[in-house]
Each structure stands twice: as structure tokens, then as C-alpha cells.
Amino acid sequence: MIVLAIVSLFIGVSDVSLGTLFMPDAAERAQQVMxxxxVPRTLALMLAGSSLAIAGMVMQIIVRNRFVEPSTVGTSESAALGFLVVTVFAPAWPMMAKMGVSAGFALAGTALFLRMLKFIPPREVLLVPLVGIMLAGVIGAVTTFFGYRFNMLPSLLAWQMGDFSGVLRGRYELLWFGLGATVLAWFAADRLTVAGMGQDFTTNLGLNYRQVMILGLVIVSVVSAVCLVSVGAIPFLGLIVPNVVSLMVGDNMRITVPWVAVLGAIFVLACDILGRVARYPYEIPIAVVVGVIGSAMFLYLLLRKRPHAA
Structure with a gap:
């Protein structure tokens, strides 16, 4: 992660290198760009990658399904709908208030998905992500309709397409809330792990199942809203990283949280660097790179699990 972060600092159209940072005639401009x-872009990549990966892991524990994450159950789409509503009806509100409204909509969308899961047979493992994808499609269609009616489609496209090219100092600081949610997930790891074993098991151990579930939903909603407002939606990240970590170190959340956070940051840094050098000096949005890699890995995970499910 440290190596990729250093590489990220010195990739770009502007001539920024160790030499230019200390050259008398070019040092001022190079230092300003840096x-x-x-530096803000690299920090944003690491914060977004780690927090979205943790949000995906928390979502999988809550739902008790390995094939879900915020972008496949309607959470990200609900956050976009909330951000659109507050932008249309209260454009003068500060960004913090808009983020709060977006998080509220994300929480409601996730709760709706969990409500729908009660009508799905427990053994239908692969049906859960399919229902989530359909719900996300419906919410996304509603969001697109209102975006069209209010002439907000360009802004809506920017929110739905994760891209770090516009990250500057003063425009990424909300992502530190994602780090706070990651730390909260680590402190609540034992409770979330127990809640993932079912309501009866959680109640028998003396925990309030409803409160633990609400805590998990709040973590997922806040992370989804913060990342959407700051850099846009990044698909499949919260699905791929937790599954890879689970294959390596198991399912104990107390152990896996640091690994998921670090691997999420590594994955996002690597994809962003790939998008910046593939068509240099042009740049491919990170949502496209992660979407291509993530969708392929998603299909692999589905096909890999099918024989075991049978």
C-alpha cells in the first residue's frame, strides 16, 4: 500500500518528481501540485477504498450472504436519490447536510432490501444478490427519471461514475468520516460477527439484535453517502475485497477488518494507477476499471460457489 501510494503521488500530466520538487525554478509549482x-487524491483513494471495502463486509455479515455489497442491493442508488432530492429542493444547504440526507436515503433503501429478504427462502443464496440488483435497478431508474425532469442528468452521471480526477484539497475531507465508520466497525466487530449468526443466537448471548443491525446499517449508509458525495459510486469493491480476505484469513471480523481495509486501499490505488497510465495522458475513470475487474470476479465467485450450494 505504501509503495502504491508513493507511485500515485508521481503519476500525472504535470511534471512532478523528486528532481522538480527541489529545483529552484520549478519547485514552487511542483510543490503546489503535490x-x-x-496528496489529497492519494489520501482519498486510500480512504474510499478501505471504507467501501469495510462497508461491503458489514453488509455481507448483516445479510448473511457473500454476494452482496452497497452497489448491488440499492444502497448506493438510494444515496444518489437522496443527494438528488436535496440538491433540487435545497441547493444552498452545506455539503454536510446534503451528506446527511443522502445517508438517510441510503439507510431507508437498505432497510427496504432487508425487508424484501424475509420473503426469500433461506437456501436460495444466489437469489439474494439478484433481488438486490433488481431493487438497485428500480431505484436507479427512479433517480434517472427525476434527474431528467429537473435537468440534472449530467450531475447524476458524475455522482454515479466514480472518478478521482477532480479531487483537490478542500474537496475530499468528508472521506475522513468513512475512516471513522471503519474504526467503529472494528470496535463493533465482535457484536457484528455474533449478529451474523442469526437473531436467536444473538439474543441467547445477551445482545440486542436490533441495535446491532441498526449500527451495521448506519455504518454502511454513512460510508456509501460519503463516498458518493465526494468521489462518486465505485461498484463491486465491497464485494471483491471481503471475499478475497475471507479466503485468506477466515471469517473472524476482529481479524479481517484491518486486512479488508488495507486490501481495499491497495485495490483502489492499483486500479486508479492503471486507469491513469493505460491511455496516458488521458485518464479512465476508476469506476470503469473497478467495474470491469469486479464484474469478472463477481461472476467467478458465483460460479465457484454454485457446486458447493448444490
Whole structure:
């Protein structure tokens, strides 16, 4: 992660290198680019990657299904709908208030998905992500309709397409809330792990199942809203990383949280670097790179689990 972060600092159209940072005639411009653009972008990549990966892991524990994450159950789409509503009806509100409304809509969308799961047979493992994808499609269609009616389609496209090219100092700081949610998930790891074993088991151990579920939903909603408002939606990240970590170190959340956070940051840094060098000096949005890699891995996980499910 440290190596990729250092590489990320020195990739870009502007000539920023160790030499230019200390050259008398070019040092001022190079230092400005480094401090205003490159450092905030690298920090945003690491914060978004780790927090979205943790949100995906929490979502999988809550739902008790390995094939779900915020972008496949309607959470991200609900956050986009909330951000659209508050942008249309209260455009003068500060970004913090808009993020709060977006998180509220994300919480409601996730709760709706959990409500729908009660009508799905427990053994239908592969049906759960399919229902989530359909719900996300419906919510996304509603969001697109209102975006069209209010002439907000360009802004809506920017929110739905994760991209770090516009990250500058002063425009990424909300992502630190994602780090706070990650730390909260680590402190609540034992409770969330127990809640993932079912309501009866959780109640028998003396925990309030409803409160633990609400805590998990709040973590997922806040992370989804913060990342959407700051850099846009990044699909499949919260699905791929927790599954890879689970294959390596198991399912104990107390152990897996640091691994998921670090691997999420590594994955996002690597995909962003790939998008920046593939068509240099042009840039491919990270949502496209992660979407291509993530969808392929998603299909692999589905096909890999099918024989065991049978």
C-alpha cells in the first residue's frame, strides 16, 4: 500500500518528481501540485477504498450472504436519490447536510432490501444478490427519471461514475468520516460477527439484535453517502475485497477488518494507477476499471460457489 501510494503521488500530466520538487525554478509549482492535488487524491483513494471495502463486509455479515455489497442491493442508488432530492429542493444547504440526507436515503433503501429478504427462502443464496440488483435497478431508474425532469442528468452521471480526477484539497475531507465508520466497525466487530449468526443466537448471548443491525446499517449508509458525495459510486469493491480476505484469513471480523481495509486501499490505488497510465495522458475513470475487474470476479465467485450450494 505504501509503495502504491508513493507511485500515485508521481503519476500525472504535470511534471512532478523528486528532481522538480527541489529545483529552484520549478519547485514552487511542483510543490503546489503535490500538496493541492496529488496528496489529497492519494489520501482519498486510500480512504474510499478501505471504507467501501469495510462497508461491503458489514453488509455481507448483516445479510448473511457473500454476494452482496452497497452497489448491488440499492444502497448506493438510494444515496444518489437522496443527494438528488436535496440538491433540487435545497441547493444552498452545506455539503454536510446534503451528506446527511443522502445517508438517510441510503439507510431507508437498505432497510427496504432487508425487508424484501424475509420473503426469500433461506437456501436460495444466489437469489439474494439478484433481488438486490433488481431493487438497485428500480431505484436507479427512479433517480434517472427525476434527474431528467429537473435537468440534472449530467450531475447524476458524475455522482454515479466514480472518478478521482477532480479531487483537490478542500474537496475530499468528508472521506475522513468513512475512516471513522471503519474504526467503529472494528470496535463493533465482535457484536457484528455474533449478529451474523442469526437473531436467536444473538439474543441467547445477551445482545440486542436490533441495535446491532441498526449500527451495521448506519455504518454502511454513512460510508456509501460519503463516498458518493465526494468521489462518486465505485461498484463491486465491497464485494471483491471481503471475499478475497475471507479466503485468506477466515471469517473472524476482529481479524479481517484491518486486512479488508488495507486490501481495499491497495485495490483502489492499483486500479486508479492503471486507469491513469493505460491511455496516458488521458485518464479512465476508476469506476470503469473497478467495474470491469469486479464484474469478472463477481461472476467467478458465483460460479465457484454454485457446486458447493448444490
Amino acid at each position: 500538496l493541492i492535488s496529488r
